[in-house]
Amino acid sequence: MTVQVFDSDLALAEALATEVIDAVARRPDTVLGLPTGRTPLALYEAIIRRTRRGSVDWSRVRTFNLDEFVGLPPGHPGSYRAFMEARFFRPLGIEPAQVGFLDGGARDLEAECRRYEAAIVEAGGIDILVLGIGVNGHIGFNEPGASLQARTHRVALEERTRAANALWFDGDIARVPTAALSMGMATILAARTIVLVATGEEKAAAVRGMLEGPLTTWLPASFLQLHATAAVMLDREAAAGLSAASAPALS
Numbered sequence: 001m002t003v004q005v006f007d008s009d010l011a012l013a014e015a016l017a018t019e020v021i022d023a024v025a026r027r028p029d030t031v032l033g034l035p036t037g038r039t040p041l042a043l044y045e046a047i048i049r050r051t052r053r054g055s056v057d058w059s060r061v062r063t064f065n066l067d068e069f070v071g072l073p074p075g076h077p078g079s080y081r082a083f084m085e086a087r088f089f090r091p092l093g094i095e096p097a098q099v100g101f102l103d104g105g106a107r108d109l110e111a112e113c114r115r116y117e118a119a120i121v122e123a124g125g126i127d128i129l130v131l132g133i134g135v136n137g138h139i140g141f142n143e144p145g146a147s148l149q150a151r152t153h154r155v156a157l158e159e160r161t162r163a164a165n166a167l168w169f170d171g172d173i174a175r176v177p178t179a180a181l182s183m184g185m186a187t188i189l190a191a192r193t194i195v196l197v198a199t200g201e202e203k204a205a206a207v208r209g210m211l212e213g214p215l216t217t218w219l220p221a222s223f224l225q226l227h228a229t230a231a232v233m234l235d236r237e238a239a240a241g242l243s244a245a246s247a248p249a250l251s
């Protein structure tokens with residue numbers, strides 16, 4: 001894995017926005033894998049700002065999001081779909097036909113997971129997958145445990161994960177769904193390029209485990225060590241736990 005450390009989360013967001021926009025300029029039909037959460041907000045704002053200034057053509061891009069809550073009605077403001085519509089798809093003019101998304105309201109959730117896997121394959125696979133990391137080391141909603149799932153599946157969310165998501169539900173953890181659908185570990189690792197982004201000191205322990213610890217199902221992000229072209233982008237705070245050997249100089 002390559003590791004880059006940036007002076008601030010905004011510097012990181014600008015650098016990654018450049019990478020994503022350059023990739024779309026080179027290949028307008030790029031397939032992007034995208035996260036929700038606090039971490040990508042600065043990235044999405046930087047991409048939208050650059051698009052308004054320049055001439056990025058988003059009309060042929062395809063997107064697949066990592067995960068979605070189970071059981072929210074369509075258009076619920078706490079859903080990840082609503083998050084993406086407001087903060088990325090609508091501002092960039094990305095049409096619903098370009099968007100792959102898990103439907104957490106589907107009646108048959110297993111069939112929905114199979115449909116999603118097939119849609120990713122049909123699109124030719126994910127070219128660039130941007131990932132956040134949970135404080136518990138999850139990626140997507142692949143929570144730590146004795147085993148991990150390979151493919152898109154239903155997950156029970158950890159209390160810590162629900163607490164971290166309460167901000168999308170007016171701070172009320174009781175309203176955060178207890179289950180979600182998520183790409184599996186093999187779905188994630190099949191992406192041609194993976195960029196994991198972590199900012200803030202609360203991620204420092206998970207980042208250290210991911211980069212310096214053993215491969216373990218108890219820290220799902222550690223499996224990125226097996227990916228041939230995974231890149232990790234950190235701000236200073238998220239990199240603070242790294243030993244001198246694995247902490248690179250500031251980018």
Ligand code: PGA
Nearest residue numbers: 037038039040132133134
């Ligand atoms: P965050 O979530 O960006 O809100 O910290 C990251 C994650 O849980 O994957």
